[in-house]
Amino acid sequence: xxxxxxxxxxxxxxxxxxxxxxxxxxxxxxxxxxxxxxxxxxxxxxxxxxxxxxxxxxxxxxxxxxxxxxxxxxxxxxxxxxxxxxxxxxxxxxxxxxxxxxxxxxxxxxxxxxxxxxxxxxxxxxxxxxxxxxxxxxxxxxxxxxxxxxxxxxxxxxxxxxxxxxxxxxxxxxxxxxxxxxxxxxxxxxxxxxxxxxxxxxxxxxxxxxxxxxxxxxxxxxxxxxxxxxxxxxxxxxxxxxxxxxxxxxxxxxxxxxxxxxxxxxxxxxxxxxxxxxxxxxxxxxxxxxxxxxxxxxxxxxxxxxxxxxxxxxxxxxxxxxxxxxxxxxxxxxxxxxxxxxxxxxxxxxxxxxxxxxxxxxxxxxxxxxxxxxxxxxxxxxxxxxxxxxxxxxxxxxxxxxxxxxxxxxxxxxx
Amino acid sequence: xxxxxxxxxxxxxxxxxxxxxxxxxxxxxxxxxxxxxxxxxxxxxxxxxxxxxxxxxxxxxxxxxxxxxxxxxxxxxxxxxxxxxxxxxxxxxxxxxxxxxxxxxxxxxxxxxxxxxxxxxxxxxxxxxxxxxxxxxxxxxxxxxxxxxxxxxxxxxxxxxxxxxxxxxxxxxxxxxxxxxxxxxxxxxxxxxxxxxxxxxxxxxxxxxxxxxxxxxxxxxxxxxxxxxxxxxxxxxxxxxxxxxxxxxxxxxxxxxxxxxxxxxxxxxxxxxxxxxxxxxxxxxxxxxxxxxxxxxxxxxxxxxxxxxxxxxxxxxxxxxxxxxxxxxxxxxxxxxxxxxxxxxxxxxxxxxxxxxxxxxxxxxxxxxxxxxxxxxxxxxxxxxxxxxxxxxxxxxxxxxxxxxxxxxxxxxxxxxxxxxxxxxxxxxxxxxxx
Numbered sequence: 001x002x003x004x005x006x007x008x009x010x011x012x013x014x015x016x017x018x019x020x021x022x023x024x025x026x027x028x029x030x031x032x033x034x035x036x037x038x039x040x041x042x043x044x045x046x047x048x049x050x051x052x053x054x055x056x057x058x059x060x061x062x063x064x065x066x067x068x069x070x071x072x073x074x075x076x077x078x079x080x081x082x083x084x085x086x087x088x089x090x091x092x093x094x095x096x097x098x099x100x101x102x103x104x105x106x107x108x109x110x111x112x113x114x115x116x117x118x119x120x121x122x123x124x125x126x127x128x129x130x131x132x133x134x135x136x137x138x139x140x141x142x143x144x145x146x147x148x149x150x151x152x153x154x155x156x157x158x159x160x161x162x163x164x165x166x167x168x169x170x171x172x173x174x175x176x177x178x179x180x181x182x183x184x185x186x187x188x189x190x191x192x193x194x195x196x197x198x199x200x201x202x203x204x205x206x207x208x209x210x211x212x213x214x215x216x217x218x219x220x221x222x223x224x225x226x227x228x229x230x231x232x233x234x235x236x237x238x239x240x241x242x243x244x245x246x247x248x249x250x251x252x253x254x255x256x257x258x259x260x261x262x263x264x265x266x267x268x269x270x271x272x273x274x275x276x277x278x279x280x281x282x283x284x285x286x287x288x289x290x291x292x293x294x295x296x297x298x299x300x301x302x303x304x305x306x307x308x309x310x311x312x313x314x315x316x317x318x319x320x321x322x323x324x325x326x327x328x329x330x331x332x333x334x335x336x337x338x339x340x341x342x343x344x345x346x347x348x349x350x351x352x353x354x355x356x357x358x359x360x361x362x363x364x365x366x367x368x369x370x371x372x373x374x375x376x377x378x379x380x381x382x383x384x385x386x387x388x389x390x391x392x393x394x395x396x397x398x399x400x401x402x403x404x405x406x407x408x409x410x411x412x413x414x415x
Numbered sequence: 416x417x418x419x420x421x422x423x424x425x426x427x428x429x430x431x432x433x434x435x436x437x438x439x440x441x442x443x444x445x446x447x448x449x450x451x452x453x454x455x456x457x458x459x460x461x462x463x464x465x466x467x468x469x470x471x472x473x474x475x476x477x478x479x480x481x482x483x484x485x486x487x488x489x490x491x492x493x494x495x496x497x498x499x500x501x502x503x504x505x506x507x508x509x510x511x512x513x514x515x516x517x518x519x520x521x522x523x524x525x526x527x528x529x530x531x532x533x534x535x536x537x538x539x540x541x542x543x544x545x546x547x548x549x550x551x552x553x554x555x556x557x558x559x560x561x562x563x564x565x566x567x568x569x570x571x572x573x574x575x576x577x578x579x580x581x582x583x584x585x586x587x588x589x590x591x592x593x594x595x596x597x598x599x600x601x602x603x604x605x606x607x608x609x610x611x612x613x614x615x616x617x618x619x620x621x622x623x624x625x626x627x628x629x630x631x632x633x634x635x636x637x638x639x640x641x642x643x644x645x646x647x648x649x650x651x652x653x654x655x656x657x658x659x660x661x662x663x664x665x666x667x668x669x670x671x672x673x674x675x676x677x678x679x680x681x682x683x684x685x686x687x688x689x690x691x692x693x694x695x696x697x698x699x700x701x702x703x704x705x706x707x708x709x710x711x712x713x714x715x716x717x718x719x720x721x722x723x724x725x726x727x728x729x730x731x732x733x734x735x736x737x738x739x740x741x742x743x744x745x746x747x748x749x750x751x752x753x754x755x756x757x758x759x760x761x762x763x764x765x766x767x768x769x770x771x772x773x774x775x776x777x778x779x780x781x782x783x784x785x786x787x788x789x790x791x792x793x794x795x796x797x798x799x800x801x802x803x804x805x806x807x808x809x810x811x812x813x814x815x816x817x818x819x820x821x822x823x824x825x826x827x828x829x830x831x832x833x834x835x836x837x838x839x840x841x842x843x844x845x846x847x848x849x850x
Binding site: 062072 | 462464469485486493494523
């Protein structure tokens with residue numbers, strides 16, 4: 001089971017199709033299918049030692065995983081849906097980073113092509129790197145070699161301190177946040193431009209996040225559990241959602257902070273990001289969900305756009321991954337939920353139902369995966385779910401208040 | 416605070432792309448039905464709070480609502496509706512659609528238009544039979560729609576069933592092409608049989624006095640009848656309006672009459688595979704929108720006079736389909752044949768109707784058991800239906816995810832009423848010859 005590696009393929013189904021050749025030591029393939037550049041499907045398959053995926057098998061995969069999207073998108077394209085290549089409003093691309101100069105460099109390189117391709121006057125676009133409590137000068141030196149990119153430093157450690165600094169510095173009407181562990185797709189910028197043109201009334205946008213690499217067991221495990229994927233259909237989220245009794249508390253459905261954008265004035269009016277969430281090491285999560293939730297609860301529209309695509313580098317080591325599940329998905333999520341419970345009493349019944357549902361799912365997974373483990377079937381470690389429940393409980397009972405005290409102390413120290 | 420109407424029905428044609436939809440502050444929701452070139456392709460229920468939507472935003476809503484129906488019409492596989500004969504719908508998986516065709520698809524709605532053929536050259540003669548009882552106003556509206564049909568049917572016959580007044584006769588006199596037939600004995604089956612006897616056409620289309628037919632209704636029914644093995648065709652019944660609580664509950668909580676936007680073929684295989692638990696013939700469609708072939712009616716007999724509104728309550732239509740399927744004929748559900756139905760307006764009427772439906776349904780199951788000896792019908796009455804209501808009652812009690820069904824008790828009371836009705840009418844005559 002250990003030492004797995006999946007090879008990534010990025011194929012356009014409109015091009016001639018042939019066998020996919022795998023490198024000698026890989027144990028599976030992950031395929032992103034596009035149609036004329038637009039992503040239409042992603043799937044993973046074990047190859048069980050085979051050196052190729054035959055063209056027939058590959059086509060079966062395309063047919064199984066993409067046909068509905070193809071029909072729906074081509075129906076929509078015949079209608080008034082704006083194609084790629086729409087003009088952009090003044091956009092600020094904000095990259096919040098901490099001690100990851102290589103990641104920033106990789107991301108800036110990936111941004112070069114898309115920002116050149118979109119019909120926008122260059123002064124309509126700014127790229128801002130927020131260096132959050134760095135331990136050295138590498139990121140600053142790297143950015144200073146590129147004069148078109150702005151660099152600011154934010155001293156209090158914490159991702160949401162960085163995001164709020166970006167919000168203060170941004171000159172654009174729209175601010176697009178990127179984490180330092182992603183690279184953008186060629187169509188990333190034209191994807192958000194198209195979504196902006198189609199939904200001029202929306203205040204927030206989230207995009208698709210696919211794996212940059214699947215080189216380790218931990219990365220495959222993460223992606224296999226669903227990763228950050230949110231489907232290949234555009235979704236327009238409003239105040240209510242039919243058939244979802246826990247909406248909008250279940251803010252994970254909207255997307256993730258690694259790839260999100262907002263109308264700058266809306267987020268400023270909402271008071272910016274909550275610094276007690278996504279506060280770096282103590283509570284490394286929940287800040288993005290909290291903002292999505294507040295945007296929706298303030299009566300705005302949020303649009304998920306699959307063409308607005310980035311590739312994320314997942315944690316390579318299992319220890320890091322388990323810590324991410326526990327602290328970001330368990331602690332961060334439940335800190336956010338417990339905050340909503342106090343600030344938004346109208347939503348309490350739905351939030352409590354969400355907590356129950358979340359607990360039910362995770363306990364269910366502990367049972368299912370433990371049983372599979374006992375039977376010797378392929379399984380995910382039950383401990384990851386158990387850890388999430390444990391840290392979720394910590395978040396629910398006082399986690400948010402502890403984080404608020406921590407952040408208040410930080411503010412005192414730095415301001 | 417003003418009380419919002421439950422919903423409005425919006426018909427949106429996609430012939431020139433999607434259109435913007437503005438917000439209506441007097442209703443809570445909009446049920447949008449998407450049409451293209453006279454064919455209904457899908458529907459989407461939107462909360463008014465999600466509106467307004469621009470044309471570009473509506474295009475996406477439409478695309479997802481009609482995707483299945485469009486794919487089903489364009490490709491040989493991959494978009495089939497669930498097999499009607501499979502008990503486990505999730506397990507019935509069809510072959511994905513052919514890849515080159517899917518990839519080459521750039522303008523699917525245009526392709527649909529190209530693919531459609533004219534239905535006008537069918538040689539068969541067709542009659543429309545409308546059975547009515549003391550609903551003069553509704554009848555007039557129904558007839559105004561019928562005389563606009565393209566092509567015109569060869570005969571239009573109104574059967575006035577045990578009327579208390581002359582309203583129907585006076586109404587029919589205003590329409591020169593419409594014939595008036597009176598059936599003094601009450602019961603929808605008797606009226607339908609009288610209509611069949613009065614007509615001379617090869618194909619008889621039935622509709623009710625509380626519906627409005629779509630202009631190409633007859634053309635589509637005739638087209639579906641081209642296949643000589645098809646003895647019965649049913650179509651899509653859409654709500655004319657959803658402006659009262661009762662209409663809304665009927666359409667959403669109770670499922671309404673709609674059976675989806677892809678046509679379904681019910682044949683001997685469907686009958687055999689579902690026979691052990693009671694063939695779900697009620698899924699085939701509704702008597703308000705159906706056509707039957709005269710030759711098949713001659714072979715299996717007319718409607719059972721114990722069943723139907725005015726007698727047992729309902730299900731004379733589904734019992735007919737049961738008999739046709741048992742005799743090896745094919746029934747076809749074709750959603751392009753559309754009628755708009757006026758659902759019951761008040762909760763009182765709705766409760767009354769739901770009790771009558773269940774009573775008629777149970778009586779029809781017993782009649783089917785009596786005629787064919789299939790035990791599945793009893794299985795449905797004594798196992799499936801009690802189990803269904805037990806589950807529903809639990810869910811109603813919890814009211815967690817479900818708004819509850821206020822007609823539940825009325826439905827439950829219909830079950831013993833249906834059994835009792837059958838017992839009292841066991842010996843009476845049934846299914847008379849219609850030739």
